[in-house]
Amino acid sequence: MTDAKQxxxxxxxxxxxxxxxxxxxxxxxxxxxxxxxxxxxxxxLLHMCRADYFWLNILSGSAYQEIIDSAGKFESAKGNMAAIKQHAAELVPQYHDFFSRQTDLEQTFSMQHPKLGTLESTYTDTIQHVVNHGTYHRGNVTAMLRQLGHSGVPTDYVFYLYEKNESKG
Incomplete structure (x- = not known):
């Protein structure tokens, strides 16, 4: 199985x-x-960024309402691609910091949602959700670009693996 960090x-x-x-x-x-x-x-892209922020904070043990209250910082990025890209870029080292502090990504943790209740999950399963969510919405972006008369860009996992393999050689 591929690890959560990869x-x-x-x-x-x-x-x-x-x-x-x-x-x-x-x-x-x-x-x-x-x-x-x-x-x-x-x-x-702003939705994806907010979701990545949300899940990072869930993984880090923040309370649901605390995350919702702090996510307002993304509102100023609406309609501003440079700001959205900046927010997304800032999350990458924060996720890496989260990974560096974990000794066992298969460890179970609890998350609380006001309507859905408590969920027991592993860090790995939650990261898998973050990745699946992003993949789904990158597909939305590709479809939207095609509607606007532009091509998309390949982002399939296999292209990542090829690029990663090329950089080793």
């Missing part, structure tokens, strides 16, 4: 590819309204 590295690699690709497109592309799950590409 899956997270894939996730951050894929997000970087998306941001880099969008930077090469006409600037308005990120903000154009699209009839989709989100109204614009930038809205999807």
């Amino acid at each position: 899956l997270y590295d894939y996730h951050s690699w894929a997000n970087e590819r998306i941001f880099h690709h969008i930077e090469k497109l006409p600037e308005e592309t990120a903000y154009q309204e699209v009839k989709s799950v989100f109204s614009s590409v930038s809205d999807v």
